[in-house]
Amino acid sequence: MSLIDNERKIKELQAKRAQTQDQSEHDELSKEIDALTKETYHNLTAWDRVTLARHPSRPKASDFIEGLFDHFYELHGDRCFGDDQAIIGGIGYFHNMPVTVIAQAKGKTLEENVNRHFGMCNPEGYRKALRLAKQAEKFHRPIITFVDTAGAYPGIEAEERGQAQAIAECLYTFSDLKTPVICIVLSEGGSGGALALSVADRICMLENAIYSVLSPEGFASILWKDDSRVQEAAEVMKLTSYDLYEKGIADYLVKEPTGGMQNDLKLVLDNIDQYLLKELDVLTHTKEKELLEKRYQKFRKIGSMS
Amino acid sequence: MDQLFKKRNEELKEFSSWLKRHKVKEKKEIPENIFKQCDHCHESIPYFSLIENDYVCPKCGYHMKISARQRIRDLIDEGTWKEYLEKERSQNTENFPGYDEKLKKAQMSTGMNEAVICGVGKINQTRVVLCVMDSRFMMGSMGKVVGEKICKSVELAMRKKLPLIISCTSGGARMQEGIDSLMQMAKISAALKRFSNQGGLYIALLTHPTTGGVSASFAMLGDIIISEPQALIGFAGKRVIQDTIKQELPEGFQTAEFLLQKGFIDMIVQRHDLKNVISDLLKLHGGRL
Structure with a gap:
């Protein structure tokens, strides 16, 4: 049975338990629920993680902006073409410290998702990110990026307006940005579209987030020419937060409550809050030259021969 | 002898005009080591002329x-x-x-x-x-x-x-x-x-x-x-x-x-x-x- 089926079953049992008057039936149901919960969330497979990362009720970037920052002002547009709704950018306070926030935003409803392209950015989204990053550098504000995208938007207009160039420019500029950057991978991080906002001093991943060279669907389709092998793809891709942490690409994992962060968002927010507080303190007290050298080495060492 | 050559030339001419009339622009089986077919116009190009031409198709200018x-x-x-x-x-x-x-x-x-x-x-x-x-x-x-x-x-x-x-x-x-x-x-x-x-x-x-x-x-x-x-x-x-x-x-x-x-x-x-x-x-x- 799939994770989603089990979840539905657990919900049904919980509803049944709420209605019952009989204490022994109540206890019986509780036992059943516990057993099923354990079975469902114990030893999650990579595909289960993918399912959780894309869970319909999983909190989105907007929840994190609301939960972590005060007096947030959204700033719009790339000053070239338009305002990509797949990115929410702006400024606000993090514990009295002004920061710039750049977040890939999936929507909560279908309508919002259509507007936000399911978090898949167009070139103007990346150029908005670039503009806000340069602005943050100018005013010495640390940058917090949130990654949540299956990949950059594949469309005719996206190509016409230079999707490749926009992503390349992000990698180029963020690598040398003279202000601290912390990247938080919320749920899905796919391909160059996610990498564009991941060139940072610290990369932190939520436990049920995934990060990969491309989506498991794309992987199965390109490598094996078989879309149906997507679960198998997820298993071989090493895309879970634990894989990324083991590889040293993710610096920190944020534990999630059983069943995903939607079950206790506050716990996750508190954990991220503490992490940001600690790391921003370190990074803002690091000399610019050292900061840039360490960021360079963070990526330089991946696949290094010497 | 002259006659023979003339006849052969005429035959060749006829054959080449037949070829022109029946030109098919589809992929053909061509010995890879002598000819190469252009990916763009599907013309068969002798290798030596391709090499001389930096692997650019002499017919259509396609860069292979x-x-x-x-x-x-x-x-x-x-x-x-x-x-x-x-x-x-x-x-x-x-x-x-x-x-x-x-x-x-x-x-x-x-x-x-x-x-x-x-x-x-x-x-x-x-x-x-x-x-x-x-x-x-x-x-x-x-x-x-x-x-x-x-x-x-x-x-x-x-x-x-x-x-x-x-x-x-x-x-x-x-x-x-x-x-x-x-x-x-x-x-x-x-x-x-x-x-x-x-x-x-x-x-x-x-x-x-x-x-x-x-x-x-x-x-x-x-x-x-x-x-x-x-x-x-x-x-x-x-x-x-x-x-x-x-x-x-x-x-x-x-x-x-x-x-x-x-x-x-x-x-x-x-x-x-x-x-x-x-x-x-x-x-x-x-x-x-």
Whole structure:
């Protein structure tokens, strides 16, 4: 049975338990629920993680902006073409410290998702990110990026307006940005579209987030020419937060409550809050030259021969 | 005797006019070692005339794919090429199923160890660092070794204060190496940024095809970006775009000509002129002799 089926079953049992008057039936149901919960969330497979990362009720970037920052002002547009709704950018306070926030935003409803392209950015989204990053550098504000995208938007207009160039420019500029950057991978991080906002001093991943060279669907389709092998793809891709942490690409994992962060968002927010507080303190007290050298080495060492 | 020749000539004429009338522009079985069929106009071209013509179809001007070694012969002054890191080979460190076989097959069929060749050589007497990718080697995909070789080349150009040229052709990141291959994009872009800050000149040469992660990193970061005619250049694959938007793609979409029109490359240069154009550009930037 799939994770989603089990979840539905657990919900049904919980509803049944709420209605019952009989204490022994109540206890019986509780036992059943516990057993099923354990079975469902114990030893999650990579595909289960993918399912959780894309869970319909999983909190989105907007929840994190609301939960972590005060007096947030959204700033719009790339000053070239338009305002990509797949990115929410702006400024606000993090514990009295002004920061710039750049977040890939999936929507909560279908309508919002259509507007936000399911978090898949167009070139103007990346150029908005670039503009806000340069602005943050100018005013010495640390940058917090949130990654949540299956990949950059594949469309005719996206190509016409230079999707490749926009992503390349992000990698180029963020690598040398003279202000601290912390990247938080919320749920899905796919391909160059996610990498564009991941060139940072610290990369932190939520436990049920995934990060990969491309989506498991794309992987199965390109490598094996078989879309149906997507679960198998997820298993071989090493895309879970634990894989990324083991590889040293993710610096920190944020534990999630059983069943995903939607079950206790506050716990996750508190954990991220503490992490940001600690790391921003370190990074803002690091000399610019050292900061840039360490960021360079963070990526330089991946696949290094010497 | 004269009669015989005349008769034979007439027969030949008749045969050739018959051929013209019955010309079929479809793929035909042609002995690979004598003729090559143009990918674009499907005309059969004798190999010797193709070689004389730098692998550009004499009929339609289509620029066929060439090997990295051929590209180096075309661009670099004879006897000045010095390759480095030539022995580096990819390892299947993640134990990805089938990757070892794919690598071996690519190595056997191309005689190369990896999808990029790097070295130092002279272009009309100007010394440059040159990286050349080869699409025959696993679609020119970029894994850790390709990324590292290119990154080391950028660093060498930085150290020696030499201009850098990267001849790109790639399907993108090498999926068998997972996230590490994606990270090569960030690694090389960061190195190029340092090179640029130092005042280094980087010319990107885009050849057919340049897509995916390579296009979204160093291919688009040249101070000057040159492309060969009709090269396919883009980020997302055509099939992916079609599946997403559910409509036909316009003609000429993602070609070099399309990118020139949209403002993403500086110029399209015919293969015959490439060496001279690059050498002129190097001189304009005070290339060292």
